[in-house]
């Protein structure tokens with residue numbers, strides 16, 4: 001299959017490695033009937049940002065007066081032709097996102113505590129699943145997910161200076177409903193009977209996914225087994241464009257936590273590896289029934305994704321419509337947030353797919369305009385903070401007992417606790433009436449404490465706090 005994979009990346013505060021060009025481009029495919037054949041060429045002179053030129057000769061059948069554009073040029077960070085090896089794709093696309101240490105210029109990878117996302121976008125049958133998951137026939141065909149898992153576990157083994165924990169989640173969004181691909185009930189139950197994954201948003205606009213399970217993986221093998229389990233549960237169907245077309249968006253997430261022994265600071269990073277469902281011109285493929293319903297949902301959610309990308313790429317746009325679809329809600333951080341995001345655009349070079357290929361390239365150009373800001377995700381280990389706060393409470397109780405001569409038995413007030421968290425001259429705010437309820441207290445403390453401290457403080461004082469009980473789902 002003629003195929004091209006282009007990669008564009010959105011960044012801020014980062015300099016990118018000089019992009020390189022991989023492989024040479026094939027000569028134009030043979031003429032089909034009388035229709036003009038598009039010519040794809042890569043500009044090799046533009047070393048810094050290789051560009052792809054698509055020349056679409058005018059079709060005489062459209063008449064002599066024809067103002068249709070003949071040439072399209074798109075710039076990408078990297079361009080790979082259909083002969084590019086999966087190994088090359090991994091080295092150039094996924095490894096920089098996973099990497100711990102960066103050479104020059106610095107790379108801020110998932111292993112170093114930064115969030116990352118790689119998503120494949122393109123029309124149906126253009127090679128997204130092949131790129132993200134890989135082909136089933138040969139070992140060398142394995143794609144970004146298995147190679148990234150292998151690389152991450154290899155790096156973890158090499159680094160004895162930290163303690164690492166790895167968890168996996170695998171989400172499927174099918175017809176705008178979320179499903180846990182690692183739910184063991186998948187095999188025995190029909191899709192309608194499975195619990196749906198729902199999106200929750202906390203006051204800080206962090207997204208949490210209810211009913212999505214997290215599975216610890218201590219070895220590469222365990223992680224791969226989870227990938228295979230999830231893949232067997234994916235919605236796949238034969239369509240006119242692809243014998244095994246993925247009918248859903250799938251997000252495979254590697255959650256990585258690291259901590260130095262004895263330190264209370266924990267780093268959390270997430271790597272989303274996303275295989276989007278492919279856009280499909282239903283008028284062209286002529287699908288009906290279930291396939292048509294699926295195609296409508298797929299096209300609609302890709303339309304919402306486009307709306308988000310357009311809003312993000314326009315400066316001074318106040319509102320970004322993330323909430324329009326589940327996929328954009330879940331990928332909120334990856335699109336214009338705290339994340340290093342790489343998009344892989346997959347194209348089919350067949351003549352009949354030229355319009356879709358041009359629109360995929362246009363979409364990729366817009367994505368490249370988005371500025372993300374990846375920050376180090378560090379927080380204080382809540383368990384250690386609870387222990388520290390409990391110790392402080394006890395010390396304060398003992399001090400009070402010395403001053404008053406009485407052994408204090410009742411719990412400390414919130415104000416006293418705040419004082420224990422902010423010792424010294426820092427002014428302790430008075431708790432107002434609205435702060436007496438949990439939400440008020442939460443807001444007040446939110447202004448004062450970093451998030452991790454806040455969680456541990458609240459948990460330390462209010463063991464049955466409803467707020468946190470309802471937010472124990474997966475933070476995505």
Ligand SMILES: Nc1ncnc2c1ncn2[C@@H]1O[C@H](COP(=O)(O)OP(=O)(O)OP(=O)(O)O)[C@@H](O)[C@H]1O
Nearest residue numbers: 123124125126127128129130135242245246277278
């Ligand atoms: N680079 C490649 N080398 C060899 N075969 C490929 C390559 N890319 C795709 N294919 C093959 O082309 C077919 C379609 O690819 P794939 O299923 O990855 O497309 P897709 O974009 O994920 O489609 P859909 O959106 O319908 O799920 C598959 O049989 C796949 O193995």
